Amino acid sequence: MAEKIKTVRGFRDLLGEEAKKYRFVVNTVRKILERYNFEEIILPTVEYTKLFTRSIGEATDIVEKEMFTFTDKGGRDVALRPEGTAGVVRAYIENKLYADGTYKKLYYEGSMFRHERPQKGRYREFHQIGAEILGTSNPLADAEVIKISEEILKTLKIPARIEINSLGCKKCRPAYREALLEYLSSHKEELCEDCQRRLERNPLRILDCKVEGCKLIASQAPKITDYLCEECKTHYESVKKYLNALGIKYTENPHLVRGLDYYSKTVFECVSEELGKTVIAGGRYDYLVEELGGPPTPALGFAAGIERLALLVKELPKEKPLVLVIPFGGENEKIHALKLAQTLRKNGIRVELSYREGKIRKQFEFANKIGAHFTVVVGENELKEGKYPLKNLLTREERKLTLEEIVETLKNL
RNA sequence: GCGGUGGUAGCUCAGCUGGUAGAGCAGGGGACUGUGGAUCCCCGGGUCGCGGGUUCGAGUCCCGUCCACCGCCCCA
Numbered sequence: 001m002a003e004k005i006k007t008v009r010g011f012r013d014l015l016g017e018e019a020k021k022y023r024f025v026v027n028t029v030r031k032i033l034e035r036y037n038f039e040e041i042i043l044p045t046v047e048y049t050k051l052f053t054r055s056i057g058e059a060t061d062i063v064e065k066e067m068f069t070f071t072d073k074g075g076r077d078v079a080l081r082p083e084g085t086a087g088v089v090r091a092y093i094e095n096k097l098y099a100d101g102t103y104k105k106l107y108y109e110g111s112m113f114r115h116e117r118p119q120k121g122r123y124r125e126f127h128q129i130g131a132e133i134l135g136t137s138n139p140l141a142d143a144e145v146i147k148i149s150e151e152i153l154k155t156l157k158i159p160a161r162i163e164i165n166s167l168g169c170k171k172c173r174p175a176y177r178e179a180l181l182e183y184l185s186s187h188k189e190e191l192c193e194d195c196q197r198r199l200e201r202n203p204l205r206i207l208d209c210k211v212e213g214c215k216l217i218a219s220q221a222p223k224i225t226d227y228l229c230e231e232c233k234t235h236y237e238s239v240k241k242y243l244n245a246l247g248i249k250y251t252e253n254p255h256l257v258r259g260l261d262y263y264s265k266t267v268f269e270c271v272s273e274e275l276g277k278t279v280i281a282g283g284r285y286d287y288l289v290e291e292l293g294g295p296p297t298p299a300l301g302f303a304a305g306i307e308r309l310a311l312l313v314k315e316l317p318k319e320k321p322l323v324l325v326i327p328f329g330g331e332n333e334k335i336h337a338l339k340l341a342q343t344l345r346k347n348g349i350r351v352e353l354s355y356r357e358g359k360i361r362k363q364f365e366f367a368n369k370i371g372a373h374f375t376v377v378v379g380e381n382e383l384k385e386g387k388y389p390l391k392n393l394l395t396r397e398e399r400k401l402t403l404e405e406i407v408e409t410l411k412n413l
Numbered sequence: 414g415c416g417g418u419g420g421u422a423g424c425u426c427a428g429c430u431g432g433u434a435g436a437g438c439a440g441g442g443g444a445c446u447g448u449g450g451a452u453c454c455c456c457g458g459g460u461c462g463c464g465g466g467u468u469c470g471a472g473u474c475c476c477g478u479c480c481a482c483c484g485c486c487c488c489a
Binding site: 006009060061062065066083112114116117118119120121122126127128130194205258260277278279280281303304305306307308309326328329359360361362363364365366367368369375377379380381389391393396398 | 445447448482484485488
Protein backbone atom coordinates (compact mmCIF):
# COMPACT_ATOMS: atom_id res chain seq x y z
CA MET A 1 0.00 0.00 0.00
CA ALA A 2 1.06 3.51 -0.71
CA GLU A 3 1.85 5.90 2.10
CA LYS A 4 -1.23 6.98 3.99
CA ILE A 5 -1.76 10.68 4.23
CA LYS A 6 -3.30 11.87 7.45
CA THR A 7 -4.87 15.12 8.56
CA VAL A 8 -2.48 17.80 9.70
CA ARG A 9 -2.19 18.12 13.45
CA GLY A 10 -5.06 20.08 14.92
CA PHE A 11 -7.18 19.60 11.78
CA ARG A 12 -9.83 16.96 11.50
CA ASP A 13 -12.82 15.50 9.70
CA LEU A 14 -16.28 15.90 11.07
CA LEU A 15 -18.56 13.05 10.14
CA GLY A 16 -21.55 11.06 11.32
CA GLU A 17 -23.04 12.32 14.56
CA GLU A 18 -20.46 15.08 14.83
CA ALA A 19 -21.35 16.49 11.45
CA LYS A 20 -25.04 16.33 12.29
CA LYS A 21 -24.56 18.13 15.56
CA TYR A 22 -22.42 20.74 13.84
CA ARG A 23 -25.13 21.37 11.27
CA PHE A 24 -27.78 21.46 13.95
CA VAL A 25 -25.88 24.12 15.90
CA VAL A 26 -25.28 26.26 12.81
CA ASN A 27 -28.86 26.01 11.60
CA THR A 28 -30.23 26.82 15.03
CA VAL A 29 -28.05 29.89 15.49
CA ARG A 30 -28.76 31.14 11.95
CA LYS A 31 -32.47 30.89 12.53
CA ILE A 32 -32.23 32.86 15.73
CA LEU A 33 -30.04 35.54 14.17
CA GLU A 34 -32.33 35.94 11.21
CA ARG A 35 -35.24 36.38 13.57
CA TYR A 36 -33.31 39.33 15.02
CA ASN A 37 -32.88 40.62 11.49
CA PHE A 38 -29.15 40.04 11.10
CA GLU A 39 -27.88 39.73 7.55
CA GLU A 40 -25.22 37.27 6.53
CA ILE A 41 -21.81 38.39 5.38
CA ILE A 42 -19.55 35.81 3.76
CA LEU A 43 -15.99 36.79 4.53
CA PRO A 44 -12.63 35.76 3.09
CA THR A 45 -10.54 33.31 5.09
CA VAL A 46 -7.31 35.11 4.32
CA GLU A 47 -6.66 38.75 5.24
CA TYR A 48 -3.60 40.94 5.58
CA THR A 49 -1.79 40.02 8.76
CA LYS A 50 -1.83 43.67 9.71
CA LEU A 51 -5.61 43.60 10.10
CA PHE A 52 -5.31 41.19 12.98
CA THR A 53 -2.24 42.64 14.63
CA ARG A 54 -3.91 46.01 14.70
CA SER A 55 -7.31 44.84 15.89
CA ILE A 56 -6.58 41.98 18.26
CA GLY A 57 -3.51 43.59 19.77
CA GLU A 58 0.23 43.09 19.33
CA ALA A 59 0.73 41.72 22.82
CA THR A 60 -1.99 39.08 22.74
CA ASP A 61 -1.20 35.38 22.47
CA ILE A 62 -3.25 35.11 19.33
CA VAL A 63 -1.04 37.56 17.52
CA GLU A 64 2.19 36.65 19.22
CA LYS A 65 2.22 32.93 18.66
CA GLU A 66 -1.02 31.54 17.35
CA MET A 67 -1.51 32.99 13.89
CA PHE A 68 -1.14 31.01 10.70
CA THR A 69 0.80 33.57 8.71
CA PHE A 70 2.60 33.31 5.39
CA THR A 71 3.65 35.39 2.45
CA ASP A 72 1.75 34.72 -0.73
CA LYS A 73 3.39 34.53 -4.14
CA GLY A 74 3.08 38.27 -4.56
CA GLY A 75 5.02 38.79 -1.34
CA ARG A 76 1.97 39.91 0.61
CA ASP A 77 2.05 39.31 4.34
CA VAL A 78 -1.19 37.45 4.99
CA ALA A 79 -2.83 35.25 7.63
CA LEU A 80 -5.61 32.71 8.00
CA ARG A 81 -8.16 34.56 10.10
CA PRO A 82 -7.99 33.73 13.82
CA GLU A 83 -11.36 35.34 14.53
CA GLY A 84 -14.22 36.98 12.71
CA THR A 85 -14.73 40.46 14.08
CA ALA A 86 -11.72 42.07 12.41
CA GLY A 87 -12.88 40.88 9.01
CA VAL A 88 -16.40 42.19 9.53
CA VAL A 89 -15.08 45.58 10.59
CA ARG A 90 -12.72 45.66 7.61
CA ALA A 91 -15.64 44.85 5.31
CA TYR A 92 -17.82 47.46 7.00
CA ILE A 93 -15.23 50.12 6.30
CA GLU A 94 -14.17 48.90 2.87
CA ASN A 95 -17.75 48.72 1.61
CA LYS A 96 -18.69 51.97 3.34
CA LEU A 97 -21.62 50.36 5.10
CA TYR A 98 -21.78 53.36 7.40
CA ALA A 99 -22.82 55.57 4.48
CA ASP A 100 -26.57 55.35 4.95
CA GLY A 101 -26.46 56.63 8.50
CA THR A 102 -28.07 53.62 10.13
CA TYR A 103 -26.51 50.86 12.12
CA LYS A 104 -25.73 47.47 10.54
CA LYS A 105 -26.37 44.00 11.88
CA LEU A 106 -24.25 41.31 10.28
CA TYR A 107 -23.51 37.68 10.99
CA TYR A 108 -20.84 35.34 9.68
CA GLU A 109 -19.94 31.72 9.99
CA GLY A 110 -16.88 29.70 9.13
CA SER A 111 -13.41 28.38 9.86
CA MET A 112 -11.01 30.17 12.14
CA PHE A 113 -7.38 29.19 12.63
CA ARG A 114 -5.14 29.35 15.66
CA HIS A 115 -1.86 27.54 16.02
CA GLU A 116 -2.41 26.23 19.53
CA ARG A 117 -1.87 22.96 21.32
CA PRO A 118 -4.85 20.82 20.29
CA GLN A 119 -7.16 19.46 22.95
CA LYS A 120 -10.69 18.25 23.18
CA GLY A 121 -12.89 21.12 22.03
CA ARG A 122 -9.89 23.04 20.79
CA TYR A 123 -8.46 22.58 17.33
CA ARG A 124 -6.25 24.59 15.05
CA GLU A 125 -9.10 24.90 12.62
CA PHE A 126 -12.34 25.50 14.42
CA HIS A 127 -15.59 27.14 13.50
CA GLN A 128 -17.38 30.13 14.81
CA ILE A 129 -20.68 31.71 14.11
CA GLY A 130 -20.79 35.29 15.21
CA ALA A 131 -22.73 38.49 14.85
CA GLU A 132 -21.83 42.15 14.97
CA ILE A 133 -23.82 45.33 15.34
CA LEU A 134 -21.97 48.34 13.99
CA GLY A 135 -22.99 51.93 14.46
CA THR A 136 -24.85 52.10 17.75
CA SER A 137 -23.91 52.83 21.32
CA ASN A 138 -27.39 52.07 22.59
CA PRO A 139 -27.24 49.67 25.56
CA LEU A 140 -30.35 48.01 24.15
CA ALA A 141 -27.98 46.43 21.64
CA ASP A 142 -25.72 45.12 24.41
CA ALA A 143 -28.72 43.54 26.10
CA GLU A 144 -30.00 42.01 22.88
CA VAL A 145 -26.64 40.51 22.00
CA ILE A 146 -26.55 38.83 25.40
CA LYS A 147 -30.18 37.82 24.97
CA ILE A 148 -29.31 36.14 21.67
CA SER A 149 -26.53 34.20 23.37
CA GLU A 150 -28.91 33.07 26.06
CA GLU A 151 -31.46 32.09 23.46
CA ILE A 152 -28.90 30.02 21.58
CA LEU A 153 -28.01 28.12 24.73
CA LYS A 154 -31.61 27.63 25.71
CA THR A 155 -32.63 26.43 22.26
CA LEU A 156 -29.75 23.97 22.13
CA LYS A 157 -30.52 22.91 25.72
CA ILE A 158 -26.97 23.68 26.80
CA PRO A 159 -26.51 24.78 30.40
CA ALA A 160 -24.03 27.62 30.82
CA ARG A 161 -23.67 30.53 33.14
CA ILE A 162 -23.58 34.03 31.75
CA GLU A 163 -20.98 36.38 33.18
CA ILE A 164 -20.86 40.06 32.45
CA ASN A 165 -18.58 42.96 33.24
CA SER A 166 -17.71 46.42 32.03
CA LEU A 167 -14.19 47.32 31.00
CA GLY A 168 -14.80 51.06 30.86
CA CYS A 169 -13.71 53.37 28.12
CA LYS A 170 -10.80 55.58 27.15
CA LYS A 171 -11.80 58.04 29.85
CA CYS A 172 -12.04 55.75 32.83
CA ARG A 173 -9.82 52.81 32.05
CA PRO A 174 -6.47 54.61 32.45
CA ALA A 175 -7.30 55.66 36.03
CA TYR A 176 -8.34 52.14 36.87
CA ARG A 177 -5.30 50.68 35.22
CA GLU A 178 -3.10 52.88 37.32
CA ALA A 179 -4.86 51.95 40.54
CA LEU A 180 -4.67 48.29 39.65
CA LEU A 181 -1.03 48.54 38.73
CA GLU A 182 -0.22 50.25 41.97
CA TYR A 183 -2.02 47.58 43.98
CA LEU A 184 -0.49 44.68 42.07
CA SER A 185 3.01 46.10 42.16
CA SER A 186 2.82 46.18 45.94
CA HIS A 187 2.20 42.41 45.81
CA LYS A 188 4.60 41.67 43.01
CA GLU A 189 6.62 39.13 44.97
CA GLU A 190 3.54 37.02 45.71
CA LEU A 191 2.44 36.78 42.10
CA CYS A 192 3.22 33.78 39.92
CA GLU A 193 5.90 34.00 37.28
CA ASP A 194 3.43 34.54 34.45
CA CYS A 195 1.67 37.30 36.31
CA GLN A 196 4.90 39.10 37.10
CA ARG A 197 5.43 39.19 33.37
CA ARG A 198 1.83 40.31 32.80
CA LEU A 199 2.38 43.19 35.17
CA GLU A 200 4.36 44.90 32.45
CA ARG A 201 2.35 43.90 29.46
CA ASN A 202 -1.26 43.33 30.34
CA PRO A 203 -2.07 43.76 34.03
CA LEU A 204 -5.80 43.26 33.46
CA ARG A 205 -5.17 39.62 32.69
CA ILE A 206 -3.80 39.00 36.18
CA LEU A 207 -7.41 39.26 37.38
CA ASP A 208 -8.10 36.15 35.36
CA CYS A 209 -5.16 34.04 36.60
CA LYS A 210 -5.95 30.51 37.80
CA VAL A 211 -3.06 30.22 40.27
CA GLU A 212 -4.37 30.20 43.85
CA GLY A 213 -2.02 32.87 45.19
CA CYS A 214 -2.84 35.21 42.35
CA LYS A 215 -6.55 34.58 42.75
CA LEU A 216 -6.29 35.67 46.36
CA ILE A 217 -4.47 38.84 45.44
CA ALA A 218 -6.87 39.49 42.60
CA SER A 219 -9.86 39.13 44.89
CA GLN A 220 -8.63 42.12 46.91
CA ALA A 221 -7.76 44.17 43.85
CA PRO A 222 -9.61 47.36 43.00
CA LYS A 223 -12.64 46.72 40.84
CA ILE A 224 -13.08 48.34 37.46
CA THR A 225 -16.73 48.87 38.22
CA ASP A 226 -15.77 51.25 41.03
CA TYR A 227 -13.79 53.34 38.57
CA LEU A 228 -16.26 53.66 35.72
CA CYS A 229 -16.95 57.16 34.49
CA GLU A 230 -20.52 58.48 34.55
CA GLU A 231 -21.20 57.50 30.98
CA CYS A 232 -19.86 53.96 31.38
CA LYS A 233 -21.63 53.48 34.68
CA THR A 234 -24.95 54.58 33.22
CA HIS A 235 -24.42 52.37 30.23
CA TYR A 236 -23.63 49.35 32.37
CA GLU A 237 -26.62 50.01 34.62
CA SER A 238 -28.87 50.22 31.58
CA VAL A 239 -27.59 46.95 30.21
CA LYS A 240 -28.29 45.23 33.52
CA LYS A 241 -31.72 46.84 33.72
CA TYR A 242 -32.61 45.51 30.26
CA LEU A 243 -31.26 42.06 31.06
CA ASN A 244 -33.42 41.98 34.16
CA ALA A 245 -36.41 43.09 32.14
CA LEU A 246 -35.80 40.18 29.81
CA GLY A 247 -35.52 37.81 32.75
CA ILE A 248 -31.98 36.80 31.91
CA LYS A 249 -29.96 35.23 34.68
CA TYR A 250 -26.38 36.48 34.78
CA THR A 251 -23.60 36.97 37.24
CA GLU A 252 -21.42 40.02 37.44
CA ASN A 253 -17.77 39.08 37.37
CA PRO A 254 -15.52 42.09 37.95
CA HIS A 255 -12.56 39.91 37.01
CA LEU A 256 -13.88 39.09 33.59
CA VAL A 257 -11.47 40.48 31.02
CA ARG A 258 -11.16 39.26 27.49
CA GLY A 259 -8.14 38.12 25.57
CA LEU A 260 -8.52 40.60 22.79
CA ASP A 261 -7.45 44.19 23.28
CA TYR A 262 -10.26 45.84 21.40
CA TYR A 263 -13.00 45.52 23.97
CA SER A 264 -14.53 48.44 25.84
CA LYS A 265 -17.54 48.77 28.13
CA THR A 266 -19.70 45.64 28.14
CA VAL A 267 -18.03 42.22 27.91
CA PHE A 268 -19.62 38.85 28.55
CA GLU A 269 -18.95 35.13 28.41
CA CYS A 270 -21.11 32.04 28.51
CA VAL A 271 -19.21 29.33 30.31
CA SER A 272 -20.13 25.66 30.27
CA GLU A 273 -19.51 23.94 33.58
CA GLU A 274 -19.38 20.58 31.84
CA LEU A 275 -16.70 21.60 29.36
CA GLY A 276 -14.94 23.96 31.71
CA LYS A 277 -14.69 26.27 28.75
CA THR A 278 -16.26 29.36 27.29
CA VAL A 279 -18.73 28.55 24.52
CA ILE A 280 -19.97 32.00 23.54
CA ALA A 281 -18.25 35.31 24.22
CA GLY A 282 -18.44 38.87 23.12
CA GLY A 283 -18.65 42.49 24.00
CA ARG A 284 -18.47 46.06 22.88
CA TYR A 285 -15.58 47.51 20.89
CA ASP A 286 -16.32 51.19 20.42
CA TYR A 287 -12.89 52.17 19.10
CA LEU A 288 -12.07 49.35 16.70
CA VAL A 289 -13.74 50.74 13.58
CA GLU A 290 -11.87 54.00 13.96
CA GLU A 291 -8.60 52.23 14.71
CA LEU A 292 -8.96 50.30 11.50
CA GLY A 293 -9.38 53.45 9.48
CA GLY A 294 -13.13 53.96 9.52
CA PRO A 295 -15.20 56.76 10.99
CA PRO A 296 -15.67 56.69 14.77
CA THR A 297 -18.31 53.98 15.13
CA PRO A 298 -19.44 52.28 18.31
CA ALA A 299 -19.98 48.56 17.83
CA LEU A 300 -20.37 45.22 19.54
CA GLY A 301 -20.80 41.55 18.86
CA PHE A 302 -20.28 37.99 19.93
CA ALA A 303 -18.87 34.73 18.63
CA ALA A 304 -20.01 31.21 19.39
CA GLY A 305 -17.69 28.21 19.14
CA ILE A 306 -19.58 25.75 16.97
CA GLU A 307 -17.61 22.64 17.93
CA ARG A 308 -17.81 23.49 21.60
CA LEU A 309 -21.56 23.90 21.39
CA ALA A 310 -21.86 20.74 19.29
CA LEU A 311 -19.92 18.83 21.94
CA LEU A 312 -22.64 19.74 24.42
CA VAL A 313 -25.61 18.91 22.22
CA LYS A 314 -27.14 15.74 23.63
CA GLU A 315 -30.10 15.25 21.38
CA LEU A 316 -30.62 15.85 17.70
CA PRO A 317 -33.97 16.61 16.13
CA LYS A 318 -35.75 13.60 14.71
CA GLU A 319 -34.89 12.68 11.14
CA LYS A 320 -37.30 11.49 8.52
CA PRO A 321 -37.71 7.72 8.62
CA LEU A 322 -35.55 5.82 6.16
CA VAL A 323 -37.06 3.38 3.69
CA LEU A 324 -34.95 0.65 2.14
CA VAL A 325 -36.21 -0.50 -1.24
CA ILE A 326 -35.04 -4.05 -1.85
CA PRO A 327 -34.88 -5.36 -5.42
CA PHE A 328 -35.24 -9.10 -5.35
CA GLY A 329 -34.71 -11.14 -8.48
CA GLY A 330 -33.39 -10.19 -11.89
CA GLU A 331 -33.13 -7.16 -14.14
CA ASN A 332 -36.90 -6.56 -14.33
CA GLU A 333 -37.18 -6.33 -10.57
CA LYS A 334 -34.14 -4.04 -10.34
CA ILE A 335 -35.54 -1.63 -12.89
CA HIS A 336 -38.90 -1.65 -11.19
CA ALA A 337 -37.32 -1.00 -7.80
CA LEU A 338 -35.19 1.77 -9.26
CA LYS A 339 -38.30 3.56 -10.48
CA LEU A 340 -40.30 2.85 -7.36
CA ALA A 341 -37.58 4.42 -5.24
CA GLN A 342 -37.77 7.55 -7.38
CA THR A 343 -41.52 7.79 -6.91
CA LEU A 344 -41.11 7.66 -3.15
CA ARG A 345 -38.35 10.29 -3.20
CA LYS A 346 -40.46 12.55 -5.34
CA ASN A 347 -42.93 12.51 -2.48
CA GLY A 348 -40.33 13.68 -0.01
CA ILE A 349 -39.60 10.28 1.47
CA ARG A 350 -36.02 9.40 2.41
CA VAL A 351 -35.13 6.32 0.41
CA GLU A 352 -32.15 4.07 0.08
CA LEU A 353 -32.21 1.67 -2.85
CA SER A 354 -30.34 -1.48 -1.87
CA TYR A 355 -27.28 -2.18 -4.03
CA ARG A 356 -26.68 -5.23 -1.95
CA GLU A 357 -27.02 -8.55 -3.79
CA GLY A 358 -27.90 -11.94 -2.37
CA LYS A 359 -30.37 -13.60 -0.11
CA ILE A 360 -33.39 -11.78 1.20
CA ARG A 361 -32.17 -12.47 4.70
CA LYS A 362 -29.02 -10.50 3.99
CA GLN A 363 -31.14 -7.69 2.69
CA PHE A 364 -32.95 -7.41 5.98
CA GLU A 365 -29.70 -7.57 7.89
CA PHE A 366 -28.52 -4.73 5.70
CA ALA A 367 -31.70 -2.79 6.43
CA ASN A 368 -30.97 -3.03 10.14
CA LYS A 369 -27.38 -2.08 9.69
CA ILE A 370 -28.13 1.15 7.89
CA GLY A 371 -30.85 2.02 10.38
CA ALA A 372 -33.82 1.74 8.02
CA HIS A 373 -37.27 2.10 9.56
CA PHE A 374 -39.17 0.53 6.69
CA THR A 375 -38.50 -1.91 3.88
CA VAL A 376 -40.24 -2.43 0.59
CA VAL A 377 -39.43 -5.61 -1.31
CA VAL A 378 -39.73 -5.51 -5.08
CA GLY A 379 -39.65 -9.08 -6.40
CA GLU A 380 -41.35 -11.34 -8.88
CA ASN A 381 -44.57 -11.65 -6.90
CA GLU A 382 -44.87 -7.91 -6.43
CA LEU A 383 -44.53 -7.27 -10.14
CA LYS A 384 -47.35 -9.70 -10.75
CA GLU A 385 -49.65 -8.40 -8.02
CA GLY A 386 -48.89 -4.71 -8.17
CA LYS A 387 -48.70 -4.71 -4.37
CA TYR A 388 -45.62 -4.49 -2.18
CA PRO A 389 -44.93 -5.59 1.38
CA LEU A 390 -44.24 -2.46 3.43
CA LYS A 391 -42.61 -3.60 6.61
CA ASN A 392 -42.05 -1.56 9.73
CA LEU A 393 -38.78 -2.86 11.12
CA LEU A 394 -39.51 -1.70 14.63
CA THR A 395 -42.92 -3.30 15.03
CA ARG A 396 -42.16 -6.09 12.52
CA GLU A 397 -45.56 -5.50 11.08
CA GLU A 398 -45.96 -5.94 7.34
CA ARG A 399 -48.77 -4.92 5.01
CA LYS A 400 -49.25 -5.51 1.31
CA LEU A 401 -49.98 -2.15 -0.28
CA THR A 402 -50.11 -0.51 -3.67
CA LEU A 403 -47.50 2.12 -4.47
CA GLU A 404 -50.05 4.88 -3.90
CA GLU A 405 -50.93 3.48 -0.51
CA ILE A 406 -47.25 3.29 0.44
CA VAL A 407 -46.75 6.91 -0.53
CA GLU A 408 -49.78 7.92 1.51
CA THR A 409 -48.57 5.97 4.54
CA LEU A 410 -45.02 7.33 4.52
CA LYS A 411 -45.45 10.81 3.17
CA ASN A 412 -46.31 12.53 6.38
CA LEU A 413 -44.16 10.67 8.88
C1' G B 414 5.26 26.93 23.88
C1' C B 415 5.72 23.79 28.91
C1' G B 416 4.44 19.26 31.94
C1' G B 417 1.95 14.28 32.21
C1' U B 418 -0.31 9.68 30.08
C1' G B 419 -0.85 6.70 26.02
C1' G B 420 -0.36 4.59 20.62
C1' U B 421 -0.82 -3.57 19.38
C1' A B 422 -6.80 -6.20 14.12
C1' G B 423 -12.31 -1.82 11.89
C1' C B 424 -13.43 -0.93 17.69
C1' U B 425 -12.12 -1.95 23.09
C1' C B 426 -7.98 -3.99 25.01
C1' A B 427 -4.40 -8.31 26.86
C1' G B 428 0.66 -9.48 25.92
C1' C B 429 4.65 -11.24 33.13
C1' U B 430 11.70 -10.22 34.18
C1' G B 431 13.27 -9.45 25.80
C1' G B 432 12.27 -15.55 22.58
C1' U B 433 9.30 -12.71 16.02
C1' A B 434 1.25 -11.60 18.41
C1' G B 435 -3.98 -12.96 21.15
C1' A B 436 -9.24 -12.22 23.12
C1' G B 437 -14.00 -10.00 22.93
C1' C B 438 -16.92 -7.20 19.77
C1' A B 439 -17.39 -5.79 14.61
C1' G B 440 -16.90 -7.81 9.38
C1' G B 441 -17.58 -11.99 5.50
C1' G B 442 -19.72 -16.96 4.59
C1' G B 443 -22.76 -21.09 6.13
C1' A B 444 -26.59 -23.86 9.24
C1' C B 445 -31.61 -21.10 7.11
C1' U B 446 -33.11 -20.92 -1.44
C1' G B 447 -38.97 -14.45 -0.04
C1' U B 448 -38.25 -11.67 5.69
C1' G B 449 -33.85 -8.78 10.27
C1' G B 450 -31.10 -7.74 15.69
C1' A B 451 -30.84 -14.64 18.87
C1' U B 452 -27.81 -19.30 18.63
C1' C B 453 -24.02 -22.51 16.56
C1' C B 454 -19.96 -23.51 12.99
C1' C B 455 -16.19 -21.68 9.66
C1' C B 456 -13.13 -17.62 7.63
C1' G B 457 -10.29 -13.34 6.67
C1' G B 458 -7.52 -9.78 8.51
C1' G B 459 -1.71 -6.73 11.91
C1' U B 460 4.76 -3.05 8.16
C1' C B 461 2.76 -3.90 17.15
C1' G B 462 2.46 4.84 15.20
C1' C B 463 7.25 6.00 12.51
C1' G B 464 12.83 6.15 12.54
C1' G B 465 17.22 4.79 14.82
C1' G B 466 20.03 2.18 18.79
C1' U B 467 21.24 -2.00 22.36
C1' U B 468 20.89 -7.43 21.57
C1' C B 469 22.01 -13.77 18.69
C1' G B 470 16.90 -11.99 18.99
C1' A B 471 12.74 -5.97 20.45
C1' G B 472 5.49 -5.20 20.77
C1' U B 473 8.58 -5.52 25.28
C1' C B 474 14.68 -1.92 26.88
C1' C B 475 17.06 3.14 25.27
C1' C B 476 16.94 7.71 22.18
C1' G B 477 14.44 10.62 18.75
C1' U B 478 10.03 11.84 16.20
C1' C B 479 4.77 12.01 14.94
C1' C B 480 -0.17 11.63 16.71
C1' A B 481 -4.14 11.54 20.47
C1' C B 482 -5.83 12.72 25.26
C1' C B 483 -5.26 15.47 30.14
C1' G B 484 -3.30 19.79 32.76
C1' C B 485 -0.87 24.78 32.14
C1' C B 486 -0.60 29.17 29.03
C1' C B 487 -4.42 31.09 26.19
C1' C B 488 -8.96 30.85 24.03
C1' A B 489 -14.57 29.77 20.81
